[in-house]
Amino acid sequence: MTSVVTSEISLYELVAGSTSAPLAMQISPVTFKSLMSSLIDLVVDQDQPASVWAKLPKGDAWQTEFDRYLDHIPPQQQVFCFKNQRDESIEESASLESFSRATTPIVLPLDSILRREYFFIVWSNQFCGLLVGHRARAVQQSDTPIDEDPPEKKQALMAYLVIDPEIVRNAIAVLQPLASRPEPLPEFDHLNPALTNQLLAKHIQRQEDLWQRATTHRRQAETANLLQLQNEELLSTIRLKDEFLHTVGQELRTPLTNMKTALTLLNSPSLKPPQKQRYMELLVRECDRQSSLITSLLDLVSLDQMAEHTTIQALSVADVVPGVVSTYQPLAEEKGVRLAYTIPEGLPAIACLPTWLKQIVINLLHNGIKFTPRGGQVWVRAKQQGEYIQLEFRDTGIGIAQSEVPKIFDRFYRVRQSFDEETSGAGLGLTIVQKLLLHCGGSITVKSRVGEGSVFNVLLPIYRGHQES
Template sequence: MNPSTTSELSLYQLTQTTEPHLSPLIVSASTFREWVDTAIQFLIDEEIQATVWAKLPPNSRWWTNLENYYQEGLPQQIYRCTISRSGGTAPSRHGSHTAYPSQDNFTPIVLETNTQLRREHFCLILSPQLCCLILAQEQISADEDPPSGLLEPTVLKGVYSFNPTIIQKVLSGIKHLITITDTTPVEVLGESVLAFPLPSTMDATLLTKLWSRCLLPRSSVNPYNLPETSQPLPPKNLTLGEEFLKPLTTELSTPLTNMKTALRLLESKQHKRDIRQRYIDLLKKECDRQNTLLTGLQELLQLNQSLNDAEPIVHLEEVVPGIVSTYQAIAEEKGIMLGYTIPPGFPPVACPNVWLRRILQNIIHNSLKFTPKGGRITVQAALKSEGVEISVADTGMGIEQSDLPKLFDSFYRGRNTLNRDIEGVGLGLTIAHHLIEQCGGKIDIVSQVGKGTIVKVVFQESSD
C-alpha cells in the first residue's frame, strides 16, 4: 500500500465517526491493561474460540494472557500487529525474545508507519458468540517526545465496544494499513478475514458474565495514598453484586425476545401494512431500549475505573453551578425553572469529583423527566449535624409511597411512569445510590403524588 494515502488514518478517530458515538474514557495504562486481560481471561474461562488482533506494548506482561490463551489451544488465530520498520521490513518470527517473548506463537502483521497509529494500541476479539473492541490512544503533547510504546507513565483515551458494525469498521481500517511482507498471511489480504459472521446481537448471559468480571472489585489498599488516620476513609472502586447482575440478565433478554418475535411476525406476508408498521415501530423501540441500557452499563464501567488520579474531596461551590448550567437549556426548552443555592464557605465533602457530578446529574435528569411544563427544580446545600446535605426538590408528578422502597433497585421504574412516554431503563438512581454508599453518604427520598419529590443526599465533611 502507499503510505502517503493512509499516513493520517487513526483507528481511534475512526471510532469517533461511528453511530452510536463511542464516548472516550481517560484511563491509565494499568486500567487499559486490566481491560485487555479481563477480556482474554474471559475467553479462556468460557472456552471461546476467537480470532484476536492485537497491537500492544512489547512488555511481556501485556502478552501473558494471550500466551495463556494460545497454550489452551482455543484461538482460531492471534495476529500480533506491529508498526513497519524503516524500509518496510517485517520483524521476524524468530527475532529478539526481549521485545515480544511469545511472538513465535502469534502470526505477525506489519502495519504501515503512521504517526497516529504509533500512539494507538488495541485488542480486537472476533467470534460467532462474542465480538469486542478495546482501543486506547496515548495523549502526548506537542512538546513531548514521540511515544516509546511502553505506555506506563502515559495518559490514555480509551474506548470499547461490542457493536459488530463498529468493530467491522475498525477491522477494515486495520486491513487498510497492512504492509505486505514475506510473512503476511494470505487470508488477511482477501475481502473477508473471517470464516464466520459476527453476531448481530449479543448473548445476554455471556454479556452479563463479562460485565460481572469488569465490575469485580480490584485489590487496592488506600488508593489515595492518604495516611491511615485520615477521616473519612476514601471510597473504594464501585462494586456491584448479584442483586444487580440478576435483573441485568432479564433486562438484556427482554428486548431481544421482543425483537425476535417482531421479526418472526414480519416474515408473514398476511399482515396488513399498518400491522407490519406496528412491528417495525416495536423493533425501533426495543433497539433504542437496548442502546440506552448499554450506555448505562458503559457509564458504570467508566465510574468503576481506578480512582488513583481522582481528587478524594470536592468543594460544592466549584462543582454544582457548572452541573446545573448544563441542564439550563433543557429546562428552558421544557418550560421548567431550574436554580441552585450554594452558600459560600461550605466545607469540602468526601466524594470524588467525578462521582459527585454523576450523582447530581442523575438526580437532576430524573427531576427534569418527571416535572411538567411550568414546574420548578431547586438544588440547595445545607449544613446538618451528620454532614453536608445536598437536596434536589421538584414540583413534578411525585412517586407512589409503595414505590419509594424500590427506587434504588436496578432497572425499577415506578408504576405511575409505565403508561407514560418517558425514556429510561431505571439505572440512574441505582448508580447514584451505589456511589453515595461508596462515599459513606446517605440518600433519602420524600415524595407526594401530584406535589413533587425531594431527594436528599448527605455526605461526610472532609477534614482536608
C-alpha cells in the first residue's frame, strides 16, 4: 500500500538547528552519491538488522546503487523509500517495482518541503548515520532533479553527514508519522567507534577510486585531443602536398607546352631565319626554366630531410660571401650591373651550414642582378646586430609593389613588374631562402619601392656552441 502525505518538515533545517550540528558541506551530486555508497557498504558489511529511510534523485545510477543494498538485506528489514508525487505514480513506475519486495514507498505532495531534499538514513543497534542534502537557495526555483542535469550544469548541494544518535533519532522521529506502518527502531546499544572508522576509511577509498578514474578519463581525453590535433595536422599536410603537386604539375607543363609549340613552328617550311632564331632562343630559355624549376624542386624537397640529420656548425660569412660574389661578377658585368660587397673584419661566426649560406646568398644575389636594369647596382653588406649577423642585399632594380611583398616567399610566386620576360624564374628561390633561415634560426625581411629597388635584410644567429637544427 502506498501512502500520500503532506509535510512541512525539513530534515536539513532540523540538522542545522541542532545544538551539536556538524559543519554544512557544499558538495556535488557525485560526492553525495559517494557518501551514500559508503554508508551502504558499511551496512552491508555489518550484516546486522537496520532501518533505512531514503529519498534519492531519479536515475539509473542511483537506483542501481540502492538495489545493491536491497539485494543484501532480508525481506523483513525496514526500508522506507520517499518519492515526489510529480515524478510518476507508484503503480506505474517500473523503477519502483523492486521496492515492493522490501520497501515501503511513500509519496510526497507537490508542496512538501522534502521534495527539494535528498536523504539516506541508517539505524542499527551499533551504528547510525544521516546524510541529507538540498539545493542552495539560488537554484530552488528549478524543478529539474539533479540527476537530469547535464554533467557540466549539475548544481551543488548543501549537505550534512551526521553520526550523532540524538540527531539521527530526531530525524527518524519526524519521518515515522509519514509511514503507514511505522515499527519501533532497533535498540541502540552504543556507537561502535570501529564502524565509524570503517565508514571514514570506506569513503576515503571510494574518493580515491573516483579520483583515479577521473585522472584516467582526463588522460584519455587529453590523448584523444592530441590524436585529433595530430590527425588534423596530417590532413592539413596531405592537403598542402596535394596543392603543391597540383601547382608543380602546372609549372612543369607551361615550359613543356612552350617548347612543343616552338618545335612545331620550327618544322614550318616557310619559316624565315629571324623567326627560326627566335624560336630556338625560346627553346633554350624554356629548357633553362625547366631545369631551374626541377633543381629548385629537388632542393626544396630535400631541405627538411637534410635538416633532421644535420648539426649546425660555426661559419664565417667571409668564407662564403666573397666566393659567391666573384662567381656572379661576370653575369653582372654582362648585364651592365655593378656588383660589390662589404664585410668588416672580426665579425663573429654564425650558426649555419656552408651550403645553406651559399644557397641563401646565391638566390638573393641572382634575384638582385636579374631585376636590376643596366647601369644599376647590387651590393652586399655585413654587420653585427645584437645576437645576430645581418646581411643586407640592396639593389637599384625595378622594386616590388607593396601589395606583392607579403606574397614573394610563397611557392611559385613571381613578381609582376618584370621589365624582361627572361627574368621569369621558377618562383622558388625566396621560398628556399626562407626555409633555410628557419632551419638555422634566422629570419628575412623586405623593404621595396617600385622603380627604386629593394632591400633584403637577413639575420643569422651568432654561433654559441652545441646548436642543432
